[in-house]
Amino acid sequence: MTGIAGKVIAITGASSGIGEATARHLAERGAVVVLGARRFDRLEMAVASIASQGGKALCLVTDVRRREDVARLVEFAMDRYGKLDVLINNAGIAPISRLDDLRVDDWEDMIDVNVKGVLYGIAAALPVFRRQGFGHFVNTLSTAGIKIVPTMAVYAGSKNAVRAISEGLRQEAGPSLRVTTISPGYVDTELPSSMTDSSLRDQGELNMKAMAIPASAIAEAIAFAIGQPDNVDVGEIVVRPTAQA
Numbered sequence: 001m002t003g004i005a006g007k008v009i010a011i012t013g014a015s016s017g018i019g020e021a022t023a024r025h026l027a028e029r030g031a032v033v034v035l036g037a038r039r040f041d042r043l044e045m046a047v048a049s050i051a052s053q054g055g056k057a058l059c060l061v062t063d064v065r066r067r068e069d070v071a072r073l074v075e076f077a078m079d080r081y082g083k084l085d086v087l088i089n090n091a092g093i094a095p096i097s098r099l100d101d102l103r104v105d106d107w108e109d110m111i112d113v114n115v116k117g118v119l120y121g122i123a124a125a126l127p128v129f130r131r132q133g134f135g136h137f138v139n140t141l142s143t144a145g146i147k148i149v150p151t152m153a154v155y156a157g158s159k160n161a162v163r164a165i166s167e168g169l170r171q172e173a174g175p176s177l178r179v180t181t182i183s184p185g186y187v188d189t190e191l192p193s194s195m196t197d198s199s200l201r202d203q204g205e206l207n208m209k210a211m212a213i214p215a216s217a218i219a220e221a222i223a224f225a226i227g228q229p230d231n232v233d234v235g236e237i238v239v240r241p242t243a244q245a
């Protein structure tokens, strides 16, 4: 199936920011969207708002640190709609810090959400895509993985782990599956709220105020990749503010 209309698209981290904006954007273009995240109230609000605009959306509470939750999100889409065209592995956190600070719990959290969460998405959807003979993974990375700067080592490492996994997946996927990575720069979202170091959080919020682009810019790029013909695999997309060094 070419285009966006009629596709069933599951999105993790869809309760705010890039995931929510992408769900709205794709639903406006006729996709059926299945939203997953932990905050049920925010998911419900997004689903109601999409429905009020004539879009089709459902949601399921999903913690990507739990393999069974991610599996349930995929099963939920399959039960309701009989297929899954796209899984957007978007959930992510950024409790950044200098390595000297030894905030090992934060390192583990980033690995659990940003890396293992994506692997659980692959584990849930890959067998479905194989059975169907079609399917598209879209994994959210970061420009933090392209230009590595102090405080971002573990966050960048988590995103670059997914970069490597995505490239391996692309090579193993064969001719009928598609794999896209998108690396956003500063985007105006709630991501700073996941920062546990208050001075870095304040700096992150300042950076966002100074230069961040709206989440809709990332949603448009994701929609571009999804909307291409089946035999066109948009591999890597980088979208950053012009003002970002």
Ligand code: NDP
Binding pocket: 012, 013, 014, 015, 016, 017, 018, 019, 036, 037, 038, 039, 040, 042, 062, 063, 064, 065, 090, 091, 092, 093, 094, 113, 140, 141, 142, 143, 144, 183, 184, 185, 186, 187, 188, 189, 190, 191, 192, 194
């Ligand atoms: P937000 O904080 O607005 O969104 C993050 C989303 O991830 C929320 O929906 C949150 O939902 C969800 N999430 C966090 N932890 C979990 C979990 N354990 N299980 C399920 N969902 C979870 O930030 P963004 O929209 O910016 O982030 C989206 C992605 O974009 C992330 O992968 C981030 O790393 C990436 N990114 C963002 C950039 C930016 O400047 N904003 C730049 C580059 C990349 P909930 O809390 O309800 O579970």
